[in-house]
Every structure is written in structure tokens, then in C-alpha cells.
Amino acid sequence: xxxxxxxxxxxxxxxxxxxxxxxxxxxxxxxxxxxxxxxxxxxxxxxxxxxxxxxxxxxxxxxxxxxxxxxxxxxxxxxxxxxxxxxxxxxxxxxxxxxxxxxxxxxxxxxxxxxxxxxxxxxxxxxxxxxxxxxxxxxxxxxxxxxxxxxxxxxxxxxxxxxxxxxxxxxxxxxxxxxxxxxxxxxxxxxxxxxxxxxxxxxxxxxxxxxxxxxxxxxxxxxxxxxxxxxxxxxxxxxxxx
Amino acid sequence: xxxxxxxxxxxxxxxxxxxxxxxxxxxxxxxxxxxxxxxxxxxxxxxxxxxxxxxxxxxxxxxxxxxxxxxxxxxxxxxxxxxxxxxxxxxxxxxxxxxxxxxxxxxxxxxxxxxxxxxxxxxxxxxxxxxxxxxxxxxxxxxxxxxxxxxxxxxxxxxxxxxxxxxxxxxxxxxxxxxxxxxxxxxxxxxxxxxxxxxxxxxxxxxxxxxxxxxxxxxxxxxxxxxxxxxxxxxxxxxxxxxxxxxxxxxxxxxxxxxxxxxxxxxxxxxxxxxxxxxxxxxxxxxxxxxxxxxxxxxxxxxxxxxxxxxxxx
Amino acid sequence: xxxxxxxxxxxxxxxxxxxxxxxxxxxxxxxxxxxxxxxxxxxxxxxxxxxxxxxxxxxxxxxxxxxxxxxxxxxxxxxxxxxxxxxxxxxxxxxxxxxxxxxxxxxxxxxxxxxxxxxxxxxxxxxxxxxxxxxxxxxxxxxxxxxxxxxxxxxxxxxxxxxxxxxxxxxxxxxxxxxxxxxxxxxxxxxxxxxxxxxxxxxxxxxxxxxxxxxxxxxxxxxxxxxxxxxxxxxxxxxxxxxxxxxxxxxxxxxxxxxxxxxxxxxxxxxxxxxxxxxxxxxxxxxx
Numbered sequence: 001x002x003x004x005x006x007x008x009x010x011x012x013x014x015x016x017x018x019x020x021x022x023x024x025x026x027x028x029x030x031x032x033x034x035x036x037x038x039x040x041x042x043x044x045x046x047x048x049x050x051x052x053x054x055x056x057x058x059x060x061x062x063x064x065x066x067x068x069x070x071x072x073x074x075x076x077x078x079x080x081x082x083x084x085x086x087x088x089x090x091x092x093x094x095x096x097x098x099x100x101x102x103x104x105x106x107x108x109x110x111x112x113x114x115x116x117x118x119x120x121x122x123x124x125x126x127x128x129x130x131x132x133x134x135x136x137x138x139x140x141x142x143x144x145x146x147x148x149x150x151x152x153x154x155x156x157x158x159x160x161x162x163x164x165x166x167x168x169x170x171x172x173x174x175x176x177x178x179x180x181x182x183x184x185x186x187x188x189x190x191x192x193x194x195x196x197x198x199x200x201x202x203x204x205x206x207x208x209x210x211x212x213x214x215x216x217x218x219x220x221x222x223x224x225x226x227x228x229x230x231x232x233x234x235x236x237x238x239x240x241x242x
Numbered sequence: 243x244x245x246x247x248x249x250x251x252x253x254x255x256x257x258x259x260x261x262x263x264x265x266x267x268x269x270x271x272x273x274x275x276x277x278x279x280x281x282x283x284x285x286x287x288x289x290x291x292x293x294x295x296x297x298x299x300x301x302x303x304x305x306x307x308x309x310x311x312x313x314x315x316x317x318x319x320x321x322x323x324x325x326x327x328x329x330x331x332x333x334x335x336x337x338x339x340x341x342x343x344x345x346x347x348x349x350x351x352x353x354x355x356x357x358x359x360x361x362x363x364x365x366x367x368x369x370x371x372x373x374x375x376x377x378x379x380x381x382x383x384x385x386x387x388x389x390x391x392x393x394x395x396x397x398x399x400x401x402x403x404x405x406x407x408x409x410x411x412x413x414x415x416x417x418x419x420x421x422x423x424x425x426x427x428x429x430x431x432x433x434x435x436x437x438x439x440x441x442x443x444x445x446x447x448x449x450x451x452x453x454x455x456x457x458x459x460x461x462x463x464x465x466x467x468x469x470x471x472x473x474x475x476x477x478x479x480x481x482x483x484x485x486x487x488x489x490x491x492x493x494x495x496x497x498x499x500x501x502x503x504x505x506x507x508x509x510x511x512x513x514x515x516x517x518x519x520x521x522x523x524x525x526x527x528x529x530x531x532x533x534x535x536x537x538x539x540x541x542x543x544x545x546x547x548x549x550x551x552x553x554x555x556x
Numbered sequence: 557x558x559x560x561x562x563x564x565x566x567x568x569x570x571x572x573x574x575x576x577x578x579x580x581x582x583x584x585x586x587x588x589x590x591x592x593x594x595x596x597x598x599x600x601x602x603x604x605x606x607x608x609x610x611x612x613x614x615x616x617x618x619x620x621x622x623x624x625x626x627x628x629x630x631x632x633x634x635x636x637x638x639x640x641x642x643x644x645x646x647x648x649x650x651x652x653x654x655x656x657x658x659x660x661x662x663x664x665x666x667x668x669x670x671x672x673x674x675x676x677x678x679x680x681x682x683x684x685x686x687x688x689x690x691x692x693x694x695x696x697x698x699x700x701x702x703x704x705x706x707x708x709x710x711x712x713x714x715x716x717x718x719x720x721x722x723x724x725x726x727x728x729x730x731x732x733x734x735x736x737x738x739x740x741x742x743x744x745x746x747x748x749x750x751x752x753x754x755x756x757x758x759x760x761x762x763x764x765x766x767x768x769x770x771x772x773x774x775x776x777x778x779x780x781x782x783x784x785x786x787x788x789x790x791x792x793x794x795x796x797x798x799x800x801x802x803x804x805x806x807x808x809x810x811x812x813x814x815x816x817x818x819x820x821x822x823x824x825x826x827x828x829x830x831x832x833x834x835x836x837x838x839x840x841x842x843x844x
Contacts, residue, residue, distance in 0.1 A: 053438055079440040087438075093431035095496070104428045107421055109440025159440060298655045349834050351651050352592045353785075359594070360782035360827040367820045480775075484663050487656060522671045529663030536656045537643045 004031040006066060006163055006194050007083075012051055013060035014044075014218075021047045023218040024061065029163070029196060034189055036209030036226065037198045040239055043215040045198050046088060049165050053085045054078040065163070079109040082162035086152035086169055088198075092140040098151060099123050099136040102158040109159035123158060130154045130184060146177045153184060157193075164188055165196045170204055178204055206230070214238065248415055252408050259404040263397045272400040276468060278509035279403040280461050283410045284482060285489035285501035287457035290414055291450045292487070293495025294423060296430035297351050301358030302486040304365045305335045305455050307477035309462025314375055314472050317383060324402065327463045335459020336452050343451035347444060366478040380473025383466045399464050410457050414498040417453070426450060458486075480525060485509075488532040494544025503543055559693075564815040565808055566694045572807020573704030574769060576711050576800045577762040578780060579787040581755035584714075586785070587794030588731050589748055591640065595658040597780035598665040599756050603629065603763020604678075604772040605669055611680040618680045619706060622764030626757040633756025634749045636661070641745060662777065669774040677771035685768060703765035708800070710761060714754075715796040727751040728794070779823050786830035805829075 007029040014022040022044050029035045039045050050056040052063055054075030062071045070078050084105070093101050102123035127133040130150045135143065140151065149169045156164050166185060170178045182204055188195050199205050205212060205226060212229045214222040216238035222229050229235055263272075284302055291297050309331035316322040316330055346357040370378045389398035417423045425446050428436035437443045466472045485508065493504025508528065515524050539546055578600055585593045606625050610616035644654040688697040718724035726747045730737055737744050766772060787806055791798030806829060814822040 055434060055438065074442075074444070075437045076440050076442045079438055085438055087435065091432045091435035093428050093435065095427065095431050100424075104424060104436065104441065105439040108425065108442075155435075155439060292652070296652050298652055298659075300659060345831060346834075352655070353789075353830070353834055355592075355655055356594065356781065356785050357827070357831065359778065360830065363779055363782065364824045364827055367823055371818075371820050480663070480667075484659075487659065491656060520671070522667055526664060526667040526671060529660050529667060533657060533660035533664065536653050536660065537639065540653055 005029070006031040006033075007052065007196075008064035009048070009052065009061070010064065011061040012048070012058050012063065014047055014051055014056060014058055021218050022051065022058075025215070025218070025220050026061075027213050027220060027223065029194060031162075031194055032189070032192065033194055034185075034208055034210045035194070035196045036205045036212040037196055037215065038200070038202075038205055038212060038229075039215035042217075043238070044218040045215055046167060047218075048215065049085060049167055049196075049198065053083055053165065076108070079105070079159055079161075080111075082160075083165070084109070084156040084159040084161035084163070085165040086149075086156045086167055088167040088171070090148035090152050092143070092148060092151055092155075094141045095139070097137050097139055098127065098132055098143070098154075101140060101151060101155055102126060105155055105159035109161075126154050126157050129157075129187060131180070146173055146180070149173070149181065150184070153181070153188075157188065161193060163194045163196065165198070167198050168200065169197075170199055170201050182208060202230070245419075248412075252412055256404060256408055260401055263392060263401060267393075269394075269396055272396045274513045276396075276400050276403050277513065278506060279400070279407040280465075281485055281489060281505040281509045282407040282502055283403075283457055283461040284486040285493070285505045286407075286410045286414045286498065287454045287461070288486040289490040289495055289498075289501045290417060290426075290457075291447075291454045293490050293500065294417065294426040294430065295447060295450045296433075297347070297447065297451075298355045298487075299358045299451075299454065300355055300483055300487070301362040302458060303478045303480075303482040304358070304362040305338060305458035306462040306465075306482050307365065307369070307474070308338055309335050309459030310465040310472060310477050311369060311375055311462075312459070313463045314381060314383065314466045317466060318375075318381070324464065324467075328402075328406075328460055331463035332456045332460040335462070336456035338459070339451040339453075339455025340448060342455075343448040347447045347451065362478065362483070366474050369474045369477070376473065378474060380471055380476075382471045383469075385467050385470060395467065399468055402464055403461075406460055410461075411498055411502060413453065413457065414501070417450075418498055422446065422449070481521075484525065484528055484532065485512075488528050488535075490542070491532060491535050491540075492542055494542030496541070497544060500542050500544045507543075560815055561812075563694055564811045566691070566696060567700065568808030568811030569804055570696065570700040570704040570807070571769075571811060572804030573707045573800070574700075574762075574765055574803075575707075575783060575787055575807050576803035577703070577707035577758070577765055579784045579791070579799050579803055580711060580714055580796065581758045581762070582784045582788045583791070583794060583796060583799045584727070584751055584755040584758075586788055587792075588727055589751055590731060591637070591645075591752065592655055593658055593752075593755070594655065594781050595661040595665065596755070596759060597777040597784060598662045599629065599632075599759035600763040600766060600780065601669065601772060601774060601777045602665055603760040604767040605673065605763070606760065607680055607764040607767050608678045608772070611682070615681075617682055618764040618768050619702070619761070622761035626760040629760040630753040630757040633753035636756070637749055637752035641748070666774045666777060673774070675773060677773045678767070679771040680767050682768070699768055699770075703768050706761070706765055710758065711796055711800050714758070718796065723747070723750060727754075731794075782823070782826040782830060786826040786833065789830060790833045 005028050009025060009027050011024045011026050012022055013024060025048060037045055051058045054073060058071060062069055065081060065083060070081065093104065103119055106119040106123060124133055124136060127136050132147060132150055132154060135147065153166060153169060170181050178201060185195055185197060185208060197208055209226050211224060212226045213220055214229055214235050221234045221238060222232045284306065288299060288302055291299055312331045312334045313327040316327055342357065342361060346354045369375060375381055385395045389395040392398040392401060425441045428441050429443050429446060433443055489504030489508050490501040492508060494500030512524055581596045585591045585596065603622060603625065607618040607621040610621040611618060640654060640657060644657065685699045688695050689701065718728055726737060726742050730744050730747045737747065783806065787799060787802045791802030806826060809829065810822040810825045813825050
């Protein structure tokens with residue numbers, strides 16, 4: 001079966017001093033897939049995302065995107081190739097308005113990929129999708145937590161990515177807010193964007209993901225359809241302990 | 243300020259400045275105005291890296307002095323004309339910025355700042371030990387007897403610095419309104435996010451450092467002719483480091499207007515003050531004002547003005 | 557030639573020991589608290605002048621002055637940190653504004669000293685400073701030996717404090733996990749107050765040692781900024797043992813450079829070491 005593999009993570013290793021954060025992690029994400037990444041706190045999920053997006057340099061292994069080895073590329077190049085991410089703790093451009101926040105990736109990351117029309121128009125369209133368009137001229141320093149999370153996703157979208165990685169966008173939100181984010185993520189998939197979702201909120205992961213991978217202590221311990229993974233003994237042990 | 247209005251104002255300033263030389267003959271005004279214009283350049287240059295990008299350069303004096311000494315060497319060796327001095331001083335300043343930037347901008351901003359400090363100390367030591375330019379004793383320079391278009395050379399230097407100042411501000415204005423400026427702002431607000439949103443952070447930071455260095459070097463080029471006696475102590479003077487920092491802080495760091503306002507206000511105040519108080523006390527006051535502004539009014543006067551007008555409207 | 561070499565190394569080792577005393581404050585402030593206090597060397601010079609004034613007026617022993625003034629410097633440190641915390645750290649603006657703040661303080665101290673005491677070099681006089689001792693083939697001046705000995709004692713003392721006392725361990729913990737400290741009933745800000753106050757207090761003693769080694773004038777603080785950060789980075793940012801080792805390495809490197817290439821180039825050595833350390837091993841020799 002030759003599915004179109006968009007992201008190929010091959011035996012990625014990362015250590016901090018003596019501590020091995022990632023140990024030979026291998027996984028593949030197919031184009032158009034809804035992929036979930038779960039694991040207990042400290043298992044290395046965000047580190048893995050950092051290695052994929054380029055924020056961190058790997059200490060071994062390769063990251064291959066659309067058949068191209070991007071392991072040595074700086075983060076901004078990878079974004080231009082089509083990988084975008086949101087941050088677990090939102091990192092907005094605090095002195096800019098919501099709209100201006102989106103104009104940065106539109107100007108810098110998306111420029112290569114064709115699109116007709118004005119950058120500001122496209123930014124507003126994304127904000128409308130997110131329900132943020134009423135606040136497009138608000139300076140981000142004054143936004144609520146859920147709005148900041150939405151802004152993170154909106155900004156990642158504005159990079160016109162082929163792969164969007166959402167890092168715990170739902171953490172600490174109410175049930176209604178979680179559903180809002182979930183709707184947005186489904187909409188992304190509807191636009192042909194491959195999504196990797198990192199979450200702790202199980203019902204969201206179960207509803208959203210077509211396949212799930214589980215990390216524990218820097219290693220991948222399970223992978224497969226959500227129902228399978230959730231009933232996996234090793235996964236249970238990782239979360240609940242022996 | 244939109245493009246058309248800015249350029250009209252810029253050209254207007256130059257024209258007025260040139261006309262003034264026909265009217266005012268008291269040389270003191272040109273000496274003082276030269277210093278203030280020089281500070282407009284230095285403050286503006288500092289702000290491109292400091293205010294726009296968020297990286298603090300403590301070594302303004304090093305760039306300025308490199309420009310001045312490049313000029314001195316070219317004057318002594320080749321009797322080079324002023325345009326050549328400007329060009330070469332700018333190039334040397336730019337190279338220094340490029341090198342320093344490339345070496346240190348991959349590190350945390352803190353280490354860049356410390357490196358600029360250390361660089362200033364090292365360069366000063368080098369020049370103190372270089373006999374060709376007079377070492378610690380310095381070297382005297384003779385101003386050309388005749389100045390093109392102007393009645394004397396000091397007025398000519400004033401006019402040259404006026405044009406340089408306007409050009410520097412124009413560069414800052416362009417950066418601020420361009421994609422470069424937006425990228426720099428993103429870097430300043432959150433460098434990690436900027437990088438992940440496609441901004442080539444290292445390249446832009448090195449660009450800002452280089453442009454800043456070029457402008458500071460150019461500011462130093464006419465200096466040997468202005469002072470007629472160049473020595474490391476004065477070229478690497480504390481004044482440059484603290485003023486090029488205090489002026490944007492006082493005026494406002496987010497826009498080109500801030501450094502200009504800060505340079506004019508602080509520069510004029512210092513020119514007035516040097517007549518009445520010692521230069522050391524002058525510096526002390528600048529230090530105190532700097533600390534006060536950074537604690538109480540971090541957005542500078544421009545920021546205060548914005549807050550007042552916003553409240554007025556609401 | 558060999559004689560020169562050995563002398564340079566020995567002098568460098570003792571000088572390095574002294575550099576550790578100057579850097580300890582940065583080890584705490586920058587290494588543990590992440591406060592970029594570039595004004596630390598300026599406080600050290602302030603300590604030197606305190607020793608000078610006490611020595612010139614009362615003939616007081618510099619080390620004694622350094623110890624006596626330490627509590628005052630501690631208080632100054634606490635005040636400075638309070639202002640820094642309220643203005644910058646709380647709001648997350650510490651990178652640009654905090655740096656500028658400390659730069660302003662450098663200026664205020666340096667120019668203040670200039671106004672009060674002028675540009676002349678100042679020194680202290682004590683009966684034992686002129687003497688020297690023979691260690692085998694090498695002669696070591698007391699004015700180098702005593703500061704180094706005191707510096708090592710200070711390093712050991714601080715090291716014990718950080719590892720054995722509650723406050724010390726709290727200081728080491730506060731940078732990494734302020735939340736855990738709160739749960740233990742300790743106020744992170746108070747801990748940081750004490751830590752920063754302590755770092756400035758070391759400047760009092762370090763300043764006294766500095767003026768024992770040689771004459772002092774206000775602008776000297778600038779050449780030490782490069783040195784202390786080079787030592788702090790090389791030593792692993794927060795490790796007192798690393799600080800001592802890195803300081804000795806810097807001292808020897810500077811001493812050799814000064815002997816064979818001239819004293820004016822010694823200043824460039826710290827710059828070079830800092831860049832090298834940051835490029836090759838940013839975690840330092842003992843780093844986490």
C-alpha cells in the first residue's frame with residue numbers, strides 16, 4: 001500500500017545533557033490524515049514537535065517531509081515548505097493586532113505558495129473561521145486565554161501549511177471551548193491540511209484522530225487506530241503506572 | 243507619516259538647513275548643531291537594532307570610532323576626499339556589524355549585548371596601541387582650507403551631517419514601513435514564534451546589525467575634521483554609548499520619530515548644560531534620566547503622547 | 557624563558573582565584589536567577605573605593621572593610637532587585653529594559669565615582685602588601701596571594717551556603733521551580749531578594765581584594781564585564797566550583813597573553829574565551 005507519506009520521522013534522537021528526551025522515535029503521517037499524538041507529561045511530545053518544526057536540532061535520525069530530508073533546515077525554511085505549528089503556551093506578537101499577527105506568516109511563510117488576493121483579506125477570512133474577526137484590530141496583549149489559543153491556530157493556518165501541528169490547544173479549556181477548537185481542527189482537515197493533534201483530552205483525541213501514536217519517556221510505545229491504542233496494555237501502564 | 247509627506251518634510255528640512263547657513267554666521271551654532279545631528283544618526287542607527295529588533299548594542303562608540311579612525315587613516319595616507327571617507331567608514335562599520343552579528347546573534351540577546359561591550363573595550367585597546375594613528379596621544383588633522391559651496395568648512399560639515407541625518411532617518415522610516423520592519427517587530431515580540439512563522443530571524447538580525455553599523459560608521463567619518471584632533475579617549479567616549487541608548491529610550495523606541503525627538507531634546511539640553519555644569523555631571527544626569535525613563539516611561543515620550551491622545555479621544 | 561612561563565602561570569593561577577571572587581556574584585545573579593546584572597563589576601569597583609576611603613581615612617585593613625561593608629551592599633542589592641523585579645521581571649520585559657536599567661546603573665556608579673574621586677588611580681596601603689613569599693622557584697607577592705586565598709575561602713563559603721542551608725538550596729531551586737517553592741511555604745521573590753542581595757554583598761569583598769591587587773579607577777569596571785561573564789559561562793552558570801576552575805583558566809590565559817604579547821591584549825582574552833565557550837560548549841565545563 002503506497003499511501004502518500006507527508007511526514008516521515010526516522011529514528012529521531014534528542015538529549016539534554018544526560019537526559020534522553022527522544023529515543024529512536026519513528027512514525028509516519030500520511031497526507032490528509034488526522035493524526036493524534038498522546039502520552040503522559042514529560043514523555044517528549046513537545047520535544048518531538050520542536051524537532052519536526054525545527055525549533056530544536058536533533059541529535060540523531062532524520063525528518064523527511066514530502067520526500068525531502070529537512071533535518072538540517074532551520075525552522076523558518078521548514079515553515080516555508082509547509083510545516084506550521086501552534087505553541088502550547090501561546091506566543092503571540094504582543095505589540096501587534098490580531099490581524100497583524102496573521103500577516104507575518106502570510107508575508108513570510110506563505111508567499112511561495114500561490115494564492116490570489118490581498119493578504120489582509122485572507123487573514124480576515126481565517127479570523128472569521130476562528131470566530132476572531134470581531135477582534136481583528138485588538139492588540140493581542142488584551143486577549144482571553146481561548147482567544148489566544150485560537151490565534152495560535154489562526155496564525156499557523158496563515159502560513160498556508162500542508163501540515164499543521166496543534167500542540168495542546170485545548171489544555172485547560174471548558175467543554176464548550178474544546179468543541180470550538182475541535183470544530184476548527186475538522187475544518188482544517190476539510191481544507192486539505194494534514195493535522196497532527198497533541199492533546200491530553202481523550203474524548204477529543206478519540207473523536208478527531210484516524211490514527212494515534214503514543215509516546216512514553218521518549219519512546220513510541222504504541223500506534224494505530226484510537227480504539228486499539230486506548231485499550232493497549234502498555235499505554236494503560238504508561239498513564240497509570242504499574 | 244505616509245511616504246509622500248515624509249519625503250516632502252525630509253527635503254524641506256534639508257533645504258531649510260542649507261538656507262540657514264546663508265543667514266546665521268555665528269560658528270557656535272554650527273558646532274552645536276553638528277553634534278545634535280550626529281546624535282540623530284547614532285540614535286536612529288541604534289534604534290534599528292535596539293528598538294525595532296530588541297537587541298541592545300552597548301558598543302555604539304566602537305562603530306563610531308571605527309568610522310572616525312577609518313577616515314583618519316584615509317586622510318593621512320591618501321588625503322582622500324569626503325565622499326570616499328563616508329563610503330569607506332560606512333563599509334567598515336557595516337563589516338564590523340556583519341561580523342559581530344554573525345558571531346553572536348545566534349546566541350541569546352544577552353550575550354550579543356555583552357559582546358558589544360567587550361568589543362568596544364578591545365577595539366579601544368587596539369587603537370591605543372596603534373602608532374600610525376597616534377596611539378593614546380592621538381593625531382591632529384588639518385581641515386581643508388576651502389569648502390565647496392559654503393563660506394567655511396564647519397558650515398560644510400554641518401550641511402554634510404544634515405544630509406546624513408536625513409538619510410539615516412529615511413532608512414529607518416523605510417525599514418519601519420517595509421516587510422523588513424514587520425519581521426523585525428515579530429522578532430522583537432517573540433523570536434521563537436517569528437522563526438516558526440517563516441521569518442528568517444538570523445538573516446534579519448544580521449541585516450539590522452549591519453545597517454546600524456553602516457550608519458554609525460558614516461556618522462564617524464567627518465568626525466576627524468570636526469574635532470581636528472582625534473584620540474581614542476574621545477572617539478570611544480562614554481557619551482556615545484549612553485546617549486545613543488538614552489535618546490531612543492526617552493523619545494520612544496517603536497518608531498523613527500522617537501530617536502529624533504530624543505536626540506534633539508537630550509542633545510540640546512547637553513549642549514546648554516556643558517556651559518554650566520561639568521561633562522561628568524552631565525553624564526551622570528543622563529544616566530539617572532535613562533534609568534528613570536526605563537522604569538517609569540518605557541515607551542518614551544512618543545508612548546506618553548499616544549496614551550494622552552488616546553485618553554483625550556475616549 | 558621557562559622562568560617567565562612558570563611565573564606567568566603561577567601569577568595567572570592566583571589572579572584567577574581572585575577573578576572567581578569577582579564572578580561569584582554573577583554566578584548567583586545570572587547563573588541562578590537569570591538576572592543580567594552587567595553592573596556587578598561597577599559594584600565591585602564601588603567596594604574598592606569603600607576600601608580606599610576607609611584605608612585613607614582610618615588606615616583600615618581592606619579585607620576588614622570589605623566584610624564590614626558587605627551588609628550594606630546586601631541591602632543595596634535587595635533594593636536594586638526590588639526595583640528590577642517590579643519594573644521588568646514581573647512584566648516579562650527583562651531582556652531589553654532590564655539590560656538598559658543595569659547599564660544606567662553602571663553609568664551612575666562609574667560617573668558618580670569619577671565626580672567624587674576623579675580619574676586618578678587609587679590604592680590601599682597595608683603592611684603585608686609589599687611582601688612576597690618564595691614557593692620553590694617562584695616568588696609570589698602577598699598582594700596576589702592574600703586576595704586569592706580570601707577568594708577561595710569566599711567560594712567555599714558560598715558553595716557550602718548554597719548546598720547546606722535552607723536558603724541556599726532555595727536559591728538554587730528558585731530559578732527552576734518557583735511553584736514548588738511556594739508550595740513549601742517559601743516566597744520565591746523573597747528568596748530572590750536575598751540571593752541578589754548576597755551577590756552584591758560579595759562585590760563588597762571582591763572590591764576590597766581588587767584594590768589590594770592593584771590600583772583602581774572608575775572605568776575599570778568595563779573590562780571586568782567581559783571577564784565575569786566569560787568565567788560564568790565557562791564555569792557552567794550557577795556552579796561555584798565551575799566558577800573557580802573557569803576563573804583560574806581565564807587568569808592563566810590572560811597572564812600568558814600579557815607576558816608574551818603585552819598587557820593590552822589581555823583584555824581581549826576574556827572576549828575570546830566567552831565567544832569560544834558560547835560557540836563550542838554553551839553549558840560550560842560543569843554545566844547542566
